[in-house]
Amino acid sequence: MDKDQSKNKEQQTNIEEEDTLTTRQGHPVTNNQNIRTVGNRGPAMLENYDYIEKISHFDREMVPERIAHARGSGAHGYFETYGTVGDEPVSKYTRAKVFQEKGKQTPVFVRFSTVVHGNHSPETVRDPRGFAVKFYTEDGNWDLVGNNIKIFFIRDAMKFPDMIHAFRPDPVTNYQDSERFFDFCASNPESFHMVTFIYSPWGIPANYRMMQGSGVNTYRWVNQEGKAVLVKYHWEPKQGIKNLTQKEAEEIQGKNFNHASQDLYEAIEHGDYPEWELFVQIMEDGPHPELDFDPLDDTKIWPKDQFPWRPVGKMILNKNPENYHNEVEQSAFGTGVLVDGLDFSDDKMLQGRTFSYSDTQRYRVGPNYLQLPINAPKKRVATNQEGGPMRYENDKAPGQSLHINYEPSILGGLKEADQTGKEHTPYVEGNLVRESIDRNDNTKQAGETYRWFEDWEKDELISNLVGDLSQCDQRIQDKMIALAEEADEEYGRRLREGLKNAAKDGSSMNPLGAKDAEKASDEAIEKGHDSEPY
Incomplete structure (x- = not known):
């Protein structure tokens, strides 16, 4: 490798390092999307250091x-x-x-x-x-x-x-x-x-x-x-x-x-x-x-x-x-x-x-x-916790020695409670991974929700989305349109048309097309569906 090639490679490495996400300790972050779990469904591990620091x-x-x-x-x-x-x-x-x-x-x-x-x-x-x-x-x-x-x-x-x-x-x-x-x-x-x-x-x-x-x-x-x-x-x-x-x-x-x-x-x-x-x-x-x-x-x-x-x-x-x-x-x-x-x-x-x-x-x-009274339980509290700012009373049981702030103790102090019901002990097995869960369809239920909406709610949804999305980078608009199209054909089409009209008018006002936004907002206001979606 000649000097120019070596210099170019060093510069490229430096650029990559400058753009690389790290922790406050300077550790490169290789997965910023998922905590570490047993299998991709969990449970999570207490040793999720990057997450806990973040x-x-x-x-x-x-x-x-x-x-x-x-x-x-x-x-x-x-x-x-x-x-x-x-x-x-x-x-x-x-x-x-x-x-x-x-x-x-x-x-x-x-x-x-x-x-x-x-x-x-x-x-x-x-x-x-x-x-x-x-x-x-x-x-x-x-x-x-x-x-x-x-x-x-x-x-x-x-x-x-x-x-x-x-x-x-x-x-x-x-x-x-x-x-x-x-x-x-x-x-x-x-x-x-x-x-x-x-x-x-x-x-x-x-x-x-x-x-x-x-x-x-x-x-x-x-x-x-x-x-x-x-x-x-x-x-x-x-x-x-x-x-x-x-x-x-x-x-x-x-x-x-x-x-x-x-x-x-x-x-x-x-x-x-x-x-x-x-x-x-x-x-x-x-x-x-x-x-x-x-x-x-x-x-x-x-x-x-x-x-x-x-x-x-x-x-x-x-x-x-x-x-x-x-x-x-x-x-x-x-x-x-x-x-x-x-x-x-x-x-x-x-x-x-x-x-x-x-x-x-x-x-x-x-x-x-x-x-604090608003957070304290309405029953007796007895702990071995000590100190800390604004502490104003000891969490001790009546008659408990203030000298014994640990457990267990031969000399007295607090004791563990009896287990009144059988403890739930789920079985967990799997590799520790940083992965998203399976079956993560991101748009199917969004489409079902859109179809569940009444017409005036659909009008409001499109109007509100167009009003804010019209101010965004075209790449962001394209991605949101693609998600809407994936969720429901009408949803995607109306969003695309609304953004197109807003761009043509140079304004985000009244982008609905099928029904005027102001008319939609004057229609039925109270919303009390007899059933939930799905």
């Missing part, structure tokens, strides 16, 4: 506002169980005490929120809505942390910081840019189903009282014999479901950017207590190769005709917070906060969220955030 830094990017779900409202109430799952006793599926006795009431605190935008952003933004419920059960706290939409943008927790970065304001200009949003979504086709929901009227719930909630992730229920089933949670508002068109949202925002918080507070203040019924979908534990999707994939909906919604209880919110900061702002939720009879599945997003949520609260509120 997510723990992300958890600390903003002070003191929440990284996500910053804008929120909350209320107190109670959950009343039916004692059954549909027509069957709930004990067949779970031994969790919160569900066992008909009529049993458990105190709850609920926080509703927007996801991407800041603490003082309008509540009319096109954005998922958080729906987090803290149950103060007799076995300790249970947090059911979810959103208003039943799916999510990504299926692997490794991508979560990238997703939020793309959706938040540009780090240079500090304003949000639809091109960044669609660049991420076009580059991660699994997000297309969620994009279809978000850009339809379902992307702007009319208020918090009239929106659905979902646990999004797949969990497990475990019964007394240690047998487990997979479960999905769904909240259905008794007030009915109502969403907003873009035109309506803009009109509300021009007058009141706190409308959803105000609506919730005033309804409770006037005794018009909002109510939701809790439904579950149940599936035998396992990979279910007969399905065309993986039940652990949180970009997918479980078909209702195959896995029916079965009622298990209802929730009523009947008390407003006495102090917003103390109760709403400092409330802390975590997907890992489960009680006996409720368990994790191998859902990779769930396992990634479980580390991130509690880690974020320790940073945002402090390591002793669980001593």
Whole structure:
């Protein structure tokens, strides 16, 4: 090799090195798409060092506002169980005490929120809505942390910081840019189903009282014999479901950017207590190769005709917070906060969220955030944890020696509890890999959702997509059109035609073609489908 060739090769190597993604330790990142799991379905490993470093830094990017779900409202109430799952006793599926006795009431605190935008952003933004419920059960706290939409943008927790970065304001200009949003979504086709929901009227719930909630992730229920089933949670508002068109949202925002918080507070203040019924979908534990999707994939909906919604209880919110900061702002939720009879599945997003949520609260509120009244369980607490900023009491049992802060001890101190039911011990076998799950069709359900929409919702979806996509790079537009065409021929054709018309007019206004956008927004506004898609 002559000197020129050697120099060229060295320069090329340097260029590649400069463009190579690394960790903060300088390690080249060879797979930034998947956490490491046993087989491509999971479970995840605690030794996911790259992921833990990435997510723990992300958890600390903003002070003191929440990284996500910053804008929120909350209320107190109670959950009343039916004692059954549909027509069957709930004990067949779970031994969790919160569900066992008909009529049993458990105190709850609920926080509703927007996801991407800041603490003082309008509540009319096109954005998922958080729906987090803290149950103060007799076995300790249970947090059911979810959103208003039943799916999510990504299926692997490794991508979560990238997703939020793309959706938040540009780090240079500090304003949000639809091109960044669609660049991420076009580059991660699994997000297309969620994009279809978000850009339809379902992307702007009319208020918090009239929106659905979902646990999004797949969990497990475990019964007394240690047998487990997979479960999905769904909240259905008794007030009915109502969403907003873009035109309506803009009109509300021009007058009141706190409308959803105000609506919730005033309804409770006037005794018009909002109510939701809790439904579950149940599936035998396992990979279910007969399905065309993986039940652990949180970009997918479980078909209702195959896995029916079965009622298990209802929730009523009947008390407003006495102090917003103390109760709403400092409330802390975590997907890992489960009680006996409720368990994790191998859902990779769930396992990634479980580390991130509690880690974020320790940073945002402090390591002793669980001593705050809004977060503390309504039962005795006895731990050997010590110190940390803002600690104000010892978690000791009455009469316990303050000298013994370890376990086990011959001299006294706390002791382990007895196991009341048989522990669930799933069998796990497989190579440790960094791979996406199988059966990851990214557009089939998006097409089914599009066909399930009513005509005015389809019009809104196309109008909203064209309005933002028309501002994006042609390559991003082409990719989004291809995903829409793959999902549904009409969906793709209308999106293509809308973008073509917008480019011709030099404007993104009224791009619908088949029906004028303004006329569509004046049509039926309330949305209460008698059935869910699929």
